[in-house]
Amino acid sequence: MRFSIFRHLLLVIMSLIAGACIGLSVFVQTAFDHRSGVILMVSVEAITLLQTFASANHKFLFGKSQAVALDFAAAVLLLPFSAILFLFILDVELDTKNDALLNALLALQILVIANTSMIAGYALSLGFIALITACFFDPGVWQRDIDSTPSPFPIRYVFCRLFLFLFPCLSSGEGITQSTPESGSDHSPELCLPGCDCGSKPSMTQITSNEIEHSENTVSSSQDQNSGKSSMSLSRSLVRLPDEVERRTSIAISFEV
Numbered sequence: 001m002r003f004s005i006f007r008h009l010l011l012v013i014m015s016l017i018a019g020a021c022i023g024l025s026v027f028v029q030t031a032f033d034h035r036s037g038v039i040l041m042v043s044v045e046a047i048t049l050l051q052t053f054a055s056a057n058h059k060f061l062f063g064k065s066q067a068v069a070l071d072f073a074a075a076v077l078l079l080p081f082s083a084i085l086f087l088f089i090l091d092v093e094l095d096t097k098n099d100a101l102l103n104a105l106l107a108l109q110i111l112v113i114a115n116t117s118m119i120a121g122y123a124l125s126l127g128f129i130a131l132i133t134a135c136f137f138d139p140g141v142w143q144r145d146i147d148s149t150p151s152p153f154p155i156r157y158v159f160c161r162l163f164l165f166l167f168p169c170l171s172s173g174e175g176i177t178q179s180t181p182e183s184g185s186d187h188s189p190e191l192c193l194p195g196c197d198c199g200s201k202p203s204m205t206q207i208t209s210n211e212i213e214h215s216e217n218t219v220s221s222s223q224d225q226n227s228g229k230s231s232m233s234l235s236r237s238l239v240r241l242p243d244e245v246e247r248r249t250s251i252a253i254s255f256e257v
Contacts, residue, residue: 003151010122011056017115018049024108031094031101041112044085048115051078058147065145068130068152072142075123082116089113129153136161 022045029038051074058066089112094105133141133153144152164170 002149003153003155004147004149007146008056010118011052014115014118015049015052015056017111017118018045018052021045021108021111021115022049024104024111028094028101028104028108031096031098031105032092033095037088037092040088041085041108044081047081048078048119065147067143068126068146069142071146072123072126072130075119075126079119079123082112082119085112086116129155129158132158132162136165 022042025038025041025045029035032038054061055066055071055074058064089109092105092109094101096102130141130153136158137154138144138152141152146152
């Protein structure tokens with residue numbers, strides 16, 4: 001799933017939850033001891049609804065793209081208000097025996113907890129992904145369009161770089177194990193250069209002649225092997241799909257007539 005699609009779905013869900021919380025707060029307002037509690041809940045959920053709706057439709061409403069830094073700042077600013085509402089709703093108790101009001105309060109508590117958790121998770125995840133992307137791939141990712149195609153976050157590439165940064169011993173071990181069979185498969189004789197401590201020391205003329213003969217044999221054998229596959233190798237070399245990094249570092253070229 002694309003990041004932009006996942007982000008829009010998450011913002012739509014948060015908007016719907018905020019709207020449901022506003023309706024439930026109005027429904028149970030008669031059971032509250034103080035009207036200020038209802039005002040607090042409606043105000044915070046209204047801010048959440050407006051912010052999530054504006055973030056999901058930023059380009060349609062304002063006619064310009066939304067930067068990653070702006071979306072992250074909006075989520076971070078919304079988080080303290082949601083946390084206050086989260087702590088407030090847990091201490092609310094209704095002095096009534098009406099089952100409908102009690103069930104509505106329970107549903108309101110569940111929705112507020114869920115919405116606060118989603119806002120916190122979105123803010124932390126977006127900040128973490130943007131931070132590691134700025135460290136390992138694109139330092140200017142904070143100014144990129146968050147809904148651009150391709151996504152400004154190459155998740156697979158960034159997490160691979162992070163894994164290699166955290167566990168460099170594993171990456172070096174893989175390089176050693178991969179280079180071992182290649183060196184073992186080569187049947188070229190070992191040469192001892194002049195100045196080392198080995199027993200046999202060939203002269204530089206012998207080394208040069210051996211290298212020339214080896215290069216001539218390699219060129220002739222490669223030409224014989226590739227004579228029947230020239231067209232296939234040419235087609236494969238001309239057509240290649242870009243990877244995640246190349247898709248984000250491409251340059252747009254326009255021709256003026």
